[in-house]
Amino acid sequence: MNLTQNDTIKQRVNNNLGNMFCFEKKKYDEGIQYYRKAIEYSKKISDSSQIAFTNLNLTWALFDIGNYKEGEESLKIINSYYKKNKNDFVIVVLDMLNGMYYNFKNEDAKADFYFKEAIRLGNKLNEKSDLSYSHLEYSKLLLKQKDYKKAYENLEIYTRLNDEIYAEEKLEKANIEGINIELDEYKRTVDKIETERDLQYQSLKKTRIIVLLFIIAIFVLLLFLNSLIKNNRFRLKSNADLLVANEELIVANKKAEESALLKTQFVSTISHELRTPLYGVVGIADLLLEEHKELAKSPHLNSLKFSARYLLSLVNDILQINKIEENKIILDRMTFNLTDEFNMIKNSLSFIAKKNNNKIYIDVDPLIPESLIGDKLRFAQVLMNLVSNALKFTKNGKVDIIARQITLKEEVHSIEIKIQDNGIGIASLDQDKIFDKFVQVGRKELDYQGTGLGLSIVKRLLELFGSDIVVESELGKGTVFTFCIDFECNNLKINEIINNIQVDLTSSQIFKVLVVEDNHINQLITKKIIEKNNYSCIVVDDGFKALEILKNEVFDIILMDINMPLINGFETSRRIRMEGIDTPIIALTAFDKNEITDEAIMVGINDIIVKPFESVQLFKIINCLILKTKVVV
Structure with missing residues (x-):
């Protein structure tokens, strides 16, 4: 499609592709995308009729897959267009779509009115295809109302109309075959004329007028045949160009999807790589302040903490804008x-x-x-x-x-x-x-x-x-x-x-914590935070060591890093659960929580905390999970 600059052709092609994917291949997601592109080109050329026509197809496709909320906007556009431009070509389908919409909204009276209007106008305008679908959708409303008799009658009409349409299509194909037979007969006739012409030429050789007329007739016939050949070549070339353009569109779409995925992965990786050292910087600064109270007023240490948290806010901003653009944010209550x-x-x-x-x-x-x-x-x-x-x-x-x-x-x-x-x-x-x-x-x-x-x-x-x-x-x-x-x-x-709201249930009991973390700075910080709160803590460098120590010792909680060499946190957690160990696992990770939640649930991780974190938040979750485990036991 990039081979042409004609927006009208692009609009027609995208609309036809939408029809093919939605109503022939039943690939609605792809078809709906083509409809949306067709609408954009219709707006470029300011063709209100094509905007309405494509929105009609889009509404029908969205309603077919039950997406009435999104289809509602397109339906409003078509209704507005019809009020300004009365058009018998769309009225039957428009009434049927209004009926489907109000059936979905459970406004049965309005739905019944529009279905009956669609059927009445379909009969009047002899729109068999649209009329058959109107009967089908009306039967669904009647079934919902438990009017089984009328529903059955409408289904019978739908079946009969479909049979008639099918028969007409077969007749049309038969007529085409008949035309091909007539063309063969025409060729034989032409051959016969050629033979007779040769005989007449021999007999009327000396008659110049007849010869001249015959030459003119041949010349006209050649011009006609030449015109047919050129038109056929042009049509074949146009079809080939459209196929090439379609293939290029598919490739371009695939590349765009791959590019979006790479962008998401890049942002995720960068945020993880930045958050990991930031956890170390913020953690060490907090530990210095706690262990050396005299540094509390130090401008250098305060500047270090401010700079680290400022850098963290920048990382969060970039991640936030990426999540908004990908529509991954759902508002909480x-x-x-x-x-x-x-x-x-x-x-x-x-x-x-x-x-x-x-x-x-x-x-x-x-x-x-x-x-x-x-x-x-x-x-x-x-x-x-x-x-x-x-x-x-x-x-x-x-x-x-x-x-x-x-x-x-x-x-x-x-x-x-x-x-x-x-x-x-x-x-x-x-x-x-x-x-x-x-x-x-x-x-x-x-x-x-x-x-x-x-x-x-x-x-x-x-x-x-x-x-x-x-x-x-x-x-x-x-x-x-x-x-x-x-x-x-x-x-x-x-x-x-x-x-x-979960209440922070503190406990004076000393719990035993296993930390699985490969980064030595993070090991130091996490261990200090845990032991400062009077918990017992053991640190291991990787998942294999964690599995080994869990065979011999029992822990109240496991803090699991996700991004580790040899064996990552997901696989380690999965193997822990396979061993029948029910100890609560909390993922301490620099990954964004939304990116890993599904996989974490699948492998048996109980909760996720993103680095850097507040120690109050960590111990609130630890106490809550341990309490739940004790209650279950």
Whole structure:
């Protein structure tokens, strides 16, 4: 298809490929992709009829596989088109699709109306194919309503119409065969004429007029045959070009998928390779502070900790934007207090605020309930990025965090959040760019640091919340970021969420811990953290040594690194479970948790903690798992 620049041809080809994959090969995923490409080309050439026609095919395919939610948007487009442009060509199928949609929505009255309209118009317009499918889908509605008699009658009509269509197709094929016989007869007739011509030529050799007329007739016939040959060659060449273009599209699509996979693997590998030494840096800095209290005020050690955590935040930003682009993020439902979240943000960013001599002010509408339900972690991430940006670009000023309740519908509170500063501001030319990836503005004189991903992550996270963000700014006067977000407030659901939260059950009992880790720095840090909490700890370098020691000793918990030479953490855990050992296993890994969760569950790993981690989090999970094991026993 890349051989032509004609968007109309590209639209037709993609639409036909969609029909072939969806309705002949039943490969709906591939067919739907071709339909979407056809719609893009239809928009390029501003062909509303083709947009509607392709959306009709797309809706039918999505409904066939039960994807009514995605098909709903396409159905709205076709309905809107038909209202403006009455078109008998699509009305039967459109009514049938509306019937299918309302059948799915359990609005039986509307579904019944549209199916009957489709059948009535199908009979009127003699659209046998569309009419047969209308009877088939109507029978499904009747079966659901337990009107078995009418359902059977519609199925009979569907079968009869299909038989008629099949018979007509056979007749058409027979007619084509008849035409071929007539062509053979025509050839024989031409041969006979040629023979008679030779006889007449001999007999009328001296008659110039007849000879001239005969030459003219032959010339016209040759021109006609030449035209037929050229047209046939052109058609064959076009078909060959389309086949080549199709093969190139398949190859290009495969390469794109491979490229996306390589990108994901690269980001995962880089994040793992960075997190592993960062665990060592952060861990050693914490150990130094704990063992040498006199270093607590050391600017060098504090700078080391800040730099390590800053580098970790950059790694997390890159991983986060990659997960958002691959649609791997699902919002959680947790209960939280809005004012508490604002204060947490304020306290977390106090270092940046003091550095630039800024003040943070919080203003929360009293109408907002104390407890809300939503994904507080990603909401906090949005606030953290916006407030840290405001503090970074403001000197000797202030940053306001303002929350106002806009509307209340049933139990959903729409809350407007404003992050306002009186800093350097953003030029009007740059305001459209700031939400793009890796874009940084206002860095001509000072280095404000950062990857340029913060605001891009904010915009994409707010899109997951069904929200958008608006920026108002003037150079030298400051910036205001505004977005509106919906949170639920339901006391029953809040109590249910609170009751399901795992409580940190501490224990004074000394537990025995086995650490399986090949990195010597990480061994040292993990061992120190565990022994500092009065737990007994044994460290081994690889999975084989872990299997050997487990034959002779019993442990309360196993901390398992995943990326190890000789035998990785997954295989080690699988072999431990094969030996009948039920000791809880916690994966301590630098991999992103979502990437390894499925495989971890399959091999019997009980939980996952990503390095670097807080020791409180580690012991909370250790105590919880050990307690569960003791209760089961």
